[in-house]
Amino acid sequence: MLVIENLVGGYGETDILTGIDLTLAAGEILTVAGTNGAGKSTLAKAVVGLLPRMSGRILLDKQDITRVPVEQRALKGIGYVPQVANVFGSLTITENLEVVEGVKNTRARIAELFELFPAIAERRRARASSLSGGERQQLAFARALMTRPGVIVLDEPTAALSPIMADESFRRIGELARTGTAVLLIEQRARQALAISHRGAIMDAGKVALSGPAQTLLVDERAAQLYLGVAHAS
Numbered sequence: 366m367l368v369i370e371n372l373v374g375g376y377g378e379t380d381i382l383t384g385i386d387l388t389l390a391a392g393e394i395l396t397v398a399g400t401n402g403a404g405k406s407t408l409a410k411a412v413v414g415l416l417p418r419m420s421g422r423i424l425l426d427k428q429d430i431t432r433v434p435v436e437q438r439a440l441k442g443i444g445y446v447p448q449v450a451n452v453f454g455s456l457t458i459t460e461n462l463e464v465v466e467g468v469k470n471t472r473a474r475i476a477e478l479f480e481l482f483p484a485i486a487e488r489r490r491a492r493a494s495s496l497s498g499g500e501r502q503q504l505a506f507a508r509a510l511m512t513r514p515g516v517i518v519l520d521e522p523t524a525a526l527s528p529i530m531a532d533e534s535f536r537r538i539g540e541l542a543r544t545g546t547a548v549l550l551i552e553q554r555a556r557q558a559l560a561i562s563h564r565g566a567i568m569d570a571g572k573v574a575l576s577g578p579a580q581t582l583l584v585d586e587r588a589a590q591l592y593l594g595v596a597h598a599s
């Protein structure tokens with residue numbers, strides 16, 4: 366579904382990503398973990414088309430999208446929920462969903478997403494500015510799903526959430542993948558993320574330092590050191 370080949374790039378002259386190779390199949394969850402500054406968010410930006418400078422190749426369904434601009438990548442099926450939820454505060458929850466472009470049968474899709482996200486459904490006429498951090502995250506997630514993307518990139522979706530809400534979010538991500546969506550999941554809660562993932566990649570200094578089946582990485586001492594920055598995974 367998504368193939369990343371020898372991805373190098375950054376914001377200015379310095380390379381932040383120094384050669385990333387990753388693949389993601391339909392229905393698969395790939396956790397990308399790593400310490401702060403490893404380049405995880407930069408990788409997310411490169412995939413969705415927001416990194417100012419990059420070389421290498423990104424293929425979506427075998428089509429080269431490396432030079433395709435961000436809006437068109439979204440229309441081609443790459444959804445994105447950035448670290449800071451991007452919702453329109455002055456619009457209501459329903460309006461935030463209505464303004465998403467490229468959706469077939471908007472009303473029906475909104476109804477489906479309200480079933481998936483009951484907390485925001487209850488508040489559908491409220492302005493998004495009145496939502497809590499967690500609800501905002503749900504609305505941003507729902508907005509990204511409006512177009513039924515084949516691939517979704519989630520940048521630390523549980524960062525602002527309580528442990529209970531994070532559990533709920535991981536459950537929802539698992540369900541989404543079971544419907545065939547490919548999920549690139551960037552997470553600080555690496556152990557929980559790996560537990561619902563098929564594969565994992567641990568980044569260090571702009572590279573993938575370790576990758577493999579999620580269950581293997583969960584018990585790998587070196588992986589734990591890299592994603593937790595400690596000597597032993599407790």
Ligand SMILES: Nc1ncnc2c1ncn2[C@@H]1O[C@H](COP(=O)(O)OP(=O)(O)OP(=O)(O)O)[C@@H](O)[C@H]1O
Pocket residue numbers: 376377381399400401402403404405406407408
């Ligand atoms: N907009 C930007 N302009 C210039 N440099 C940036 C920008 N965003 C990030 N960087 C730099 O790129 C490097 C990697 O940052 P990135 O946000 O990708 O790391 P990360 O692994 O996602 O970390 P975190 O877990 O803290 O979010 C850092 O050195 C950071 O300072």
